[in-house]
Amino acid sequence: MIATAEALASITSRLTEAGIEEPRREARLLLAAAQGVNAAGLLLLDEVDRARFEPLVARRAAREPLAYILGRKEFWGLNFTVSPATLIPRPDTETLVEAVLALGTAPARVLDLGTGTGCLLLAVLSEFPAAFGVGVDISPEAAALAAGNAQALGLAGRAAFCVGDWAAALDGTFDLVLSNPPYIPGADIPHLMPEVAGFEPSSALDGGADGLAAYRKILADLPRLLAENGAAVLELGVGQAPDVAVLAERAGFTTTTRADLGGVERAIILTRCK
Numbered sequence: 001m002i003a004t005a006e007a008l009a010s011i012t013s014r015l016t017e018a019g020i021e022e023p024r025r026e027a028r029l030l031l032a033a034a035q036g037v038n039a040a041g042l043l044l045l046d047e048v049d050r051a052r053f054e055p056l057v058a059r060r061a062a063r064e065p066l067a068y069i070l071g072r073k074e075f076w077g078l079n080f081t082v083s084p085a086t087l088i089p090r091p092d093t094e095t096l097v098e099a100v101l102a103l104g105t106a107p108a109r110v111l112d113l114g115t116g117t118g119c120l121l122l123a124v125l126s127e128f129p130a131a132f133g134v135g136v137d138i139s140p141e142a143a144a145l146a147a148g149n150a151q152a153l154g155l156a157g158r159a160a161f162c163v164g165d166w167a168a169a170l171d172g173t174f175d176l177v178l179s180n181p182p183y184i185p186g187a188d189i190p191h192l193m194p195e196v197a198g199f200e201p202s203s204a205l206d207g208g209a210d211g212l213a214a215y216r217k218i219l220a221d222l223p224r225l226l227a228e229n230g231a232a233v234l235e236l237g238v239g240q241a242p243d244v245a246v247l248a249e250r251a252g253f254t255t256t257t258r259a260d261l262g263g264v265e266r267a268i269i270l271t272r273c274k
């Protein structure tokens with residue numbers, strides 16, 4: 001056993017050396033998780049067990065994302081279980097939920113393509129108590145994880161998750177189509193942060209040579225998937241708004257965008273040209 005304050009100081013310095021941006025905050029979270037307590041509970045412990053925290057600290061020092069080590073990540077104020085099968089929910093993606101709320105209409109049928117943890121679909125369902133949603137993912141592990149998240153959030157009665165290649169197996173129309181598709185140009189992936197490049201699934205990141213491959217796939221099916229007065233809200237990578245807008249216009253849609261907190265055009269909103 002080791003004094004809690006001493007453990008915190010030593011973990012913080014290891015994380016600092018490893019290049020972690022918020023070493024003290026992460027040291028607290030890792031130590032609390034290792035002891036099976038929350039942040040408040042940690043304050044009550046005089047001593048902690050090195051054998052319990054050491055493996056977690058070693059993983060984080062090797063730049064494994066904190067969310068994979070803790071097994072959870074908050075999104076839109078909701079708690080999500082995450083695994084290496086899915087992209088970790090990011091604050092930027094909350095811009096899409098804001099864009100949906102700004103539409104000013106309540107969707108009845110919602111589709112989320114490439115649902116991952118289910119964070120986008122479930123956040124939207126949490127805002128619209130009468131809506132029903134379908135989340136599709138190519139990864140069976142992701143679809144199962146998303147279903148578990150729906151259950152934990154009390155949304156399982158309004159959400160179905162299935163495995164599929166984008167919308168290939170889907171019929172019918174939706175009032176709202178959501179997607180945070182993979183959009184990083186393949187050659188850029190090795191240059192991303194080590195947490196992303198080394199640990200997050202490339203199927204959730206890799207947008208092909210120009211980063212736009214998934215938008216082309218989604219836009220090919222969107223005309224048949226979207227209800228007459230429906231809207232689609234898609235996430236964008238940095239600088240992609242003009243290119244995706246051109247693809248969307250060619251597919252028969254009018255577009256607007258919404259910026260994230262960093263000023264990046266993060267969401268593109270598509271409606272049918274009237």
Ligand code: GLN
Pocket residue numbers: 087090180181182183184192196204205206235
């Ligand atoms: N936002 C992620 C990143 O910048 C990429 C997610 C995606 O491709 N949809 O690392």
